[in-house]
Amino acid sequence: MFELRDKRDLSVLFRERLQQALGDSGMSRSALARAVGVDRSTISQLLSDSGARMPNAQVVAACAGALGVSADWLLGLTERPERLAELMAHSMTVTEAPRALVDEQIFAWHREAAGYKIRHVPTTLPDMLKTRAVLEWEYSAQITRTAEQAIGASQDRLTWMRGSPSDYEIALPLHEARSFARGDGYYAGLATDVRQAQLRHLAELSRQLYPSLRIYLFDARRVFSAPLTVFGPLLAVLYLGRHYLAFRDSSRVASFAEHFDWLVREAEIGARDAAQHFAALADTPSRGG
Secondary structure, eight states: OOOOOSHHHHHHHHHHHHHHHHHHHTOOHHHHHHHHTSOHHHHHHHHHOOSSOOOOHHHHHHHHHHHTSOHHHHTTSOSOOSOHHHHHHHHEEEEEOOSOSSOHHHHHHHHHTTTSOEEEEOSSSOGGGOOHHHHHHHHTTOSSSOHHHHHHHHHHHHHHHHHOSSOEEEEEEHHHHHHHHHTOGGGTTOOHHHHHHHHHHHHHHHHHHTTTEEEEEEOTTTOOOOSEEEETTTEEEEEOSSEEEEEOSHHHHHHHHHHHHHHHHTOSBOGGGHHHHHHHHTTSOOOOO
């Protein structure tokens, strides 16, 4: 925040910012006077008065509204000239989420957060950790991306993760892993040998990539989370199905990170035991074919 010593400093800053905003807007002094509802001489005085006297709050607010800036910025209370609604619009965006393993937006967010911890609650098993056979089964019916494209994208993501300076933490519901092992729900019809191979693959990756990759399993009967990814302190993204809801304001990103850390603290299976758990699930009696 900009620090002011006395009323004269405040007056000088107000005059400078009013002049800047007027110039940026392309409005004349007369046009601003009409928009504010004062005489042109009043605007001229605001722009040239070297004294310490400030206009009243109503005039400041009217000038800010007419020039498309915030009153707080004119008064030196913030360094951001945007109005609150505009700041909110920039801090929260809605982005289309195509049914595809890796789209350019997701990959861009990963690159942007390189070096930061990435926290992830997936919708199913983590896409970048899936085997070729699971991806072929899952994406064969998709019209937006072929299974071969999905496989290539998965390999690219896993390669990126192996070489990335970021740590990855994944929080997965226990029921998701157990449902996969049994072959029910979303995974009905997926062959037993494919599921067993996938679980052994998860166990191997959990051992091989630990501690840069840490997988936790939580009991969704006790704690819950919607699918989300937190890209360090930069960005938090909720997955809504057809869209991503992305937040960039630091307080919201921090709150999502705290939510994820809560899932980790409450996890039934910690990262050190995830590999053993996946290996045990591979031998779970199955309903699949």
